[in-house]
Amino acid sequence: MAAEVLARSLAEPAVLAADVKLPDIDYLAIAPMLVLFGAACVGVLAAAFVPQRLRYRVQVSLVIGALLVALGLIVTVARAGRAVATAGGAIAIDGPALFLQGSVAVLGVVAVLLIAERSLERGGAFVSRASLTPGSAADRDQAEQPGATEVYPLVSFALAGMMLFVSANDLLTLFVALEVFSLPLYLLCGLARRRRLLSQESAVKYFLLGAFSSAFFLYGVALLYGFAGATGLGALRKAVQAGDGNTTLLFLGLAMLAVGLLFKVAAVPFHVWTPDVYQGAPTPITALMAACTKVAAFGALLRVFTVAFPVGAVDWRPVLVAIAIATMLVGAVLAVTQTDIKRLLAYSSIANAGYVLTGVLALSAAGVAGSLFYLVAYGFVVLAAFGVVTLVRDADGEATHLSRWAGLGRRSPLVAGVFTFLMMAFAGIPLTSGFTSKFAVFSAALGSGQVTLVVVGVLSSAVLAFPYLRVVVLMYLSEPAEDTPTVSLPGTLTAAALAIGVLATALLGVAPAPVLDLAAKAVQFVS
Amino acid sequence: MILAQTVAAAGPALDAAPALAAAGDVSVGEQVVFWILAPVALGGAIGMVAARNAVHSALFLVTTMFALAVFYVLQAGPFIGMVQIIVYTGAIMMLFLFVLMLVGREASDSLIETLRGQRMAAIGLGIGFALLVASALTRGLGAVSAQGLEEANRGGNVEGIAAVLFTRYIFAFEVTSALLITAAVGAMVLAHVERPKGMKVSQKERSRARFAEGSYPGMKAGPGVFATSDSVATPALLPDGGESDRSISRVVPARGLTSAEAAPKHTER
Numbered sequence: 001m002a003a004e005v006l007a008r009s010l011a012e013p014a015v016l017a018a019d020v021k022l023p024d025i026d027y028l029a030i031a032p033m034l035v036l037f038g039a040a041c042v043g044v045l046a047a048a049f050v051p052q053r054l055r056y057r058v059q060v061s062l063v064i065g066a067l068l069v070a071l072g073l074i075v076t077v078a079r080a081g082r083a084v085a086t087a088g089g090a091i092a093i094d095g096p097a098l099f100l101q102g103s104v105a106v107l108g109v110v111a112v113l114l115i116a117e118r119s120l121e122r123g124g125a126f127v128s129r130a131s132l133t134p135g136s137a138a139d140r141d142q143a144e145q146p147g148a149t150e151v152y153p154l155v156s157f158a159l160a161g162m163m164l165f166v167s168a169n170d171l172l173t174l175f176v177a178l179e180v181f182s183l184p185l186y187l188l189c190g191l192a193r194r195r196r197l198l199s200q201e202s203a204v205k206y207f208l209l210g211a212f213s214s215a216f217f218l219y220g221v222a223l224l225y226g227f228a229g230a231t232g233l234g235a236l237r238k239a240v241q242a243g244d245g246n247t248t249l250l251f252l253g254l255a256m257l258a259v260g261l262l263f264k265v266a267a268v269p270f271h272v273w274t275p276d277v278y279q280g281a282p283t284p285i286t287a288l289m290a291a292c293t294k295v296a297a298f299g300a301l302l303r304v305f306t307v308a309f310p311v312g313a314v315d316w317r318p319v320l321v322a323i324a325i326a327t328m329l330v331g332a333v334l335a336v337t338q339t340d341i342k343r344l345l346a347y348s349s350i351a352n353a354g355y356v357l358t359g360v361l362a363l364s365a366a367g368v369a370g371s372l373f374y375l376v377a378y379g380f381v382v383l384a385a386f387g388v389v390t391l392v393r394d395a396d397g398e399a400t401h402l403s404r405w406a407g408l409g410r411r412s413p414l415v416a417g418v419f420t421f422l423m424m425a426f427a428g429i430p431l432t433s434g435f436t437s438k439f440a441v442f443s444a445a446l447g448s449g450q451v452t453l454v455v456v457g458v459l460s461s462a463v464l465a466f467p468y469l470r471v472v473v474l475m476y477l478s479e480p481a482e483d484t485p486t487v488s489l490p491g492t493l494t495a496a497a498l499a500i501g502v503l504a505t506a507l508l509g510v511a512p513a514p515v516l517d518l519a520a521k522a523v524q525f526v527s
Numbered sequence: 528m529i530l531a532q533t534v535a536a537a538g539p540a541l542d543a544a545p546a547l548a549a550a551g552d553v554s555v556g557e558q559v560v561f562w563i564l565a566p567v568a569l570g571g572a573i574g575m576v577a578a579r580n581a582v583h584s585a586l587f588l589v590t591t592m593f594a595l596a597v598f599y600v601l602q603a604g605p606f607i608g609m610v611q612i613i614v615y616t617g618a619i620m621m622l623f624l625f626v627l628m629l630v631g632r633e634a635s636d637s638l639i640e641t642l643r644g645q646r647m648a649a650i651g652l653g654i655g656f657a658l659l660v661a662s663a664l665t666r667g668l669g670a671v672s673a674q675g676l677e678e679a680n681r682g683g684n685v686e687g688i689a690a691v692l693f694t695r696y697i698f699a700f701e702v703t704s705a706l707l708i709t710a711a712v713g714a715m716v717l718a719h720v721e722r723p724k725g726m727k728v729s730q731k732e733r734s735r736a737r738f739a740e741g742s743y744p745g746m747k748a749g750p751g752v753f754a755t756s757d758s759v760a761t762p763a764l765l766p767d768g769g770e771s772d773r774s775i776s777r778v779v780p781a782r783g784l785t786s787a788e789a790a791p792k793h794t795e796r
Contacts, residue, residue, distance in 0.1 A: 177702070187709070
């Protein structure tokens with residue numbers, strides 16, 4: 001009987017070749033991503049075929065070159081003013097997508113500058129051979145060897161995945177993009193040269209929890225597909241607005257999708273991985289995650305919630321408002337109790353996720369523009385802040401415990417001054433980008449009547465100013481101890497990254513208008 | 528008896544090919560298969576987590592995957608069912624088992640709870656969450672009948688999947704390759720030990736070095752041989768009667784002895 005069935009199914013007329021046609025693909029619109037994916041593949045080949053002594057230079061120039069080309073292409077596409085959903089509607093290249101892709105590219109260049117630094121420590125921040133058991137004799141022998149250059153293709157893959165994540169217009173594409181940018185990050189977290197066990201623990205923790213959240217995300221996608229019969233965000237919107245579907249599937253699916261996205265933005269209660277991972281990961285990678293991953297995750301969150309789930313049809317606001325409030329408060333309060341500078345910055349990044357959520361919850365053009373601006377401004381500050389963290393070192397590597405920073409202001413006034421400026425930007429003092437960005441999201445939220453959110457936001461900002469200022473006080477008013485670490489002279493790359501970060505922070509604080517205008521113009525989603 | 532019923536019930540379903548299950552209604556055969564295999568799948572999943580031995584875990588997972596594959600076939604998705612068996616169960620899990628066997632299969636994970644009561648809390652919350660989702664879905668889907676299955680499978684299951692994969696999801700499909708490259712690079716980075724040149728010494732090179740000029744191929748004389756002193760600082764005598772300084776441990780002079788104590792003790796001839 002089985003053979004009979006087989007014969008019959010072979011005799012069935014197959015789908016005609018003419019029915020299956022490759023959808024139109026706007027190659028210029030997706031060229032930035034293609035360039036980065038291509039550069040990553042070339043980087044993998046380079047890791048295999050380029051002689052050892054040239055690899056570092058080839059890889060670094062490849063990544064930075066590809067990012068700059070991608071940035072140029074993004075500007076070209078944006079100038080042409082196109083807003084299209086291409087590749088069968090799977091990718092939407094519109095205002096927010098282009099703005100966020102541009103931000104990922106720019107912040108990515110700065111992060112790569114930090115990642116490529118090799119003068120602070122012999123061989124750079126990454127371990128040479130990650131397979132060696134930490135603490136073994138072979139591991140001690142590799143202390144002086146140059147770090148693994150596979151880091152650079154992995155970073156390219158991660159950045160390309162982030163660019164896809166902010167432009168995916170289809171839940172399945174969104175999921176694939178999520179995995180494409182997460183997997184390299186899991187790997188990169190485990191490649192620190194110093195404190196390797198801590199680094200590996202952070203990688204495993206991030207991987208397990210990330211896989212768990214991906215499963216939630218995927219289950220949500222499946223349920224939403226059951227609800228709408230489609231995975232495209234536009235089709236989903238239509239089904240939500242029609243309102244005649246199975247609402248159980250809709251609510252369950254939406255909740256699980258939100259868990260997956262909120263995990264990536266590190267919102268409370270899906271934030272517990274953040275401090276451990278930020279602390280254990282190599283500091284340049286922490287900077288990359290704090291800046292670029294946040295941009296990507298919020299980009300997708302904005303798109304999914306604005307395009308697919310209009311508030312008029314399904315009101316998810318109360319839940320997200322509660323999450324935003326919890327995120328701001330927990331992040332701010334726990335930041336006060338931290339004694340490690342990397343953990344402090346991690347909790348501050350959690351609180352900042354709450355502020356961006358405030359902008360998202362304004363549900364207005366001003367809110368979207370404010371969130372976009374906030375993400376860029378915060379990205380520059382946090383990159384520069386982690387850049388400073390890489391400079392404060394002693395014989396064991398970076399000295400991240402806060403007590404070790406006492407009296408740093410007397411030993412190296414310039415670095416302490418830079419860090420003070422960045423802390424002020426975090427705290428939202430006027431004339432820094434922190435003030436303008438907070439103002440942008442809070443005023444948008446106020447304009448939409450989200451008074452509670454703004455009150456909580458301002459209060460938690462006040463709480464959060466305390467740990468920042470405590471670091472400043474510690475640096476200037478404490479006596480330098482015998483074991484106060486030295487501040488290494490930054491190499492060219494770190495110096496460039498710091499200069500870009502500080503300049504951008506100052507410029508966005510003093511003259512934010514061009515970027516604000518750009519963000520205000522880039523609020524229209526297509527689907 | 529049940530078997531006969533199953534076959535009898537499966538008969539008409541097969542006759543209604545190409546779709547193995549008619550949309551909307553669930554045949555008796557499908558129900559029987561489901562209720563037999565669902566506990567197997569669930570048991571496999573629980574066993575995979577609970578088993579202490581990694582190999583047992585892997586085999587439990589194989590069981591679950593097989594059961595799921597049968598479900599896929601039963602729900603008119605023969606392609607995905609076969610792919611599940613061939614790719615997951617056949618290729619990936621067997622590779623996994625090979626690696627386990629090669630690396631060593633001792634259970635080395637410690638079951639110490641770092642947070643007290645975490646496991647019980649996790650189990651309780653997990654069961655609660657599962658019950659919540661399951662009850663919501665049961666309530667929500669009780670009256671729903673599946674739609675569109677026949678239409679999706681009209682031109683054949685494989686053709687239907689291909690048509691979707693290479694049109695609407697073409698970009699996602701292509702980008703998955705980035706995922707695979709990342710995984711391969713990650714495996715290399717985390718597991719591959721590249722010995723730098725010069726660390727690898729072949730048997731031939733070792734043998735050459737042993738008989739090279741200036742080295743001593745035979746057994747080295749122990750300290751105190753033919754000695755009148757039993758000090759470890761007493762050098763051995765070579766066949767020509769000279770003293771071999773190699774027979775004294777390098778540590779001896781470094782022990783903080785006085786130079787008289789550390790000086791080689793001569794053997795009277």
